[in-house]
Amino acid sequence: MDGEEQIVNGNGDEPLELEALEEAPDSGEELLLSSDEFAKWSAVRLEDPVPCLFLDASLKILFANRSSAALFGIPQRMPGLWFTQFSAPFFDESRSAELFRAVRSAESGHRWIGSIERTGIDQLLGVYKVWILPLPHPSAFEPRAFQAICLDITPEYHSLVQGTFASLLEAALRKDNDTGHHVERVNRYARELASDLHGRAGWPEVNRQFIESISQAAALHDVGKIGTPDDILNKVGALEPWEWEIMKEHTKNGAYILRRYHTPMAGEIALRHHERWDGTGYPYGLDGTQIPLAARIVAIADVYDALRMRRTYKEPYPHERAVETIAAERGMQFDPLLVDRFLAMAPSFARIFSELADSA
Ligand SMILES: [Fe+2]
Numbered sequence: 309m310d311g312e313e314q315i316v317n318g319n320g321d322e323p324l325e326l327e328a329l330e331e332a333p334d335s336g337e338e339l340l341l342s343s344d345e346f347a348k349w350s351a352v353r354l355e356d357p358v359p360c361l362f363l364d365a366s367l368k369i370l371f372a373n374r375s376s377a378a379l380f381g382i383p384q385r386m387p388g389l390w391f392t393q394f395s396a397p398f399f400d401e402s403r404s405a406e407l408f409r410a411v412r413s414a415e416s417g418h419r420w421i422g423s424i425e426r427t428g429i430d431q432l433l434g435v436y437k438v439w440i441l442p443l444p445h446p447s448a449f450e451p452r453a454f455q456a457i458c459l460d461i462t463p464e465y466h467s468l469v470q471g472t473f474a475s476l477l478e479a480a481l482r483k484d485n486d487t488g489h490h491v492e493r494v495n496r497y498a499r500e501l502a503s504d505l506h507g508r509a510g511w512p513e514v515n516r517q518f519i520e521s522i523s524q525a526a527a528l529h530d531v532g533k534i535g536t537p538d539d540i541l542n543k544v545g546a547l548e549p550w551e552w553e554i555m556k557e558h559t560k561n562g563a564y565i566l567r568r569y570h571t572p573m574a575g576e577i578a579l580r581h582h583e584r585w586d587g588t589g590y591p592y593g594l595d596g597t598q599i600p601l602a603a604r605i606v607a608i609a610d611v612y613d614a615l616r617m618r619r620t621y622k623e624p625y626p627h628e629r630a631v632e633t634i635a636a637e638r639g640m641q642f643d644p645l646l647v648d649r650f651l652a653m654a655p656s657f658a659r660i661f662s663e664l665a666d667s668a
C-alpha cells in the first residue's frame with residue numbers, strides 16, 4: 309500500500325494496523341477510501357455524540373469514534389474485526405449473508421437498517437439500532453466504505469419486553485389456579501439460586517445475563533395453562549389418567565407461546581420444568597443435564613413454593629418440612645448439586661416466602 313492510500317486512525321496521529329485488512333478476501337487498496345477522504349470523514353465523526361464506526365467494503369472496522377467506543381466498552385482501535393464478528397454470535401451465517409447482500413445491492417441502496425444484540429463486558433445483553441450507510445465516493449460506482457451508526461435502544465427494548473411479559477403473565481394469572489404471589493416468588497427464588505451459583509466452579513453458563521433472564525422467565529413456567537380446559541385445571545380431586553395427559557400438555561403449550569420470546573430460556577423453562585433428574589418426568593423424560601439448567605432451578609423454586617402454599621388437597625407446609633421434602637428428592641426429582649446449593653441457602657427461600665406472603 310503506498311503512502312497516498314494509507315489510512316490513519318481516528319486520532320489522526322498513528323497509522324491503523326492494516327495487516328488483517330489486507331488478508332481479507334475481498335478488501336484491497338482499490339476498495340478503500342483515500343487518506344484525505346478518510347481524514348475528512350473521521351474528523352467529522354471523531355467527537356460526534358452519535359456512536360459511529362467506519363467499515364471498509366468488506367465490512368471490516370476501520371475506525372470507531374469516541375462515543376461508539378464508550379457505548380460498546382471497547383478500545384477505540386479495533387483493526388481486523390469484521391462488523392459481523394464484533395457482533396457475534398448475533399450475526400450468524402444467515403444474518404451475515406442478509407447484511408452482505410443488502411450492502412452490495414444497488415436495489416437496497418447499499419444500505420442496511422436493523423437492530424443487533426451484543427453482550428457487553430458486563431455480561432449483559434445490549435440492543436442497538438444500526439444504520440449501515442455507504443460513504444459517498446465521487447469516483448466509485450460501488451461504495452468503497454460504509455459508516456455504521458449505532459444507537460443504544462436497550463432501555464426501550466427492556467421496557468417493551470417487560471410490557472409484553474406483564475400482559476402475558478396477567479393473562480396466565482386470570483386462568484391459572486395458582487394464586488397470590490406464587491409466580492413472583494418463583495422469580496425471586498430462581499434469581500437467588502442462580503446468583504448463588506454465579507462465580508462458583510461448575511456453573512459456567514451462569515453469568516449476569518442468565519440471572520437477569522431467569523428472574524423474569526421463571527414466572528412464565530405455567531403460561532401454557534392458558535390452553536388447558538378450565539374443568540381440568542380447576543377440578544377438585546384427582547385427575548383421571550386422560551385428564552392428566554391433557555394437563556401435561558401445558559409444558560408444550562408454554563413452549564409454543566414463548567417461542568418468540570426474547571430469550572429462548574423462557575420456552576425452555578416452560579417446556580422442561582416438570583422433567584425430573586432421574587428421567588421419569590414429562591413431557592419427554594429427559595434426564596440429568598439434558599434438562600436445561602434454568603429449568604432445573606425453576607423446578608426446585610416451583611416445588612418449594614407449592615409445598616408452602618395451601619392447596620385444596622393439602623395444608624401449607626412449614627419451611628422446614630418443605631426443605632426436607634426437597635432434600636429427599638435429591639438425585640431423583642432434582643439435580644443433586646442444585647439441591648446442595650438450595651440446602652445451603654434455604655433461609656433465603658423462607659425470607660422471600662414471608663416477604664411476598666399471600667393474604668390469608
Ligand atoms: Fe407446570
Ligand SMILES: [Fe+2]
Pocket residue numbers: 486490529530610
Ligand atoms: Fe407454579
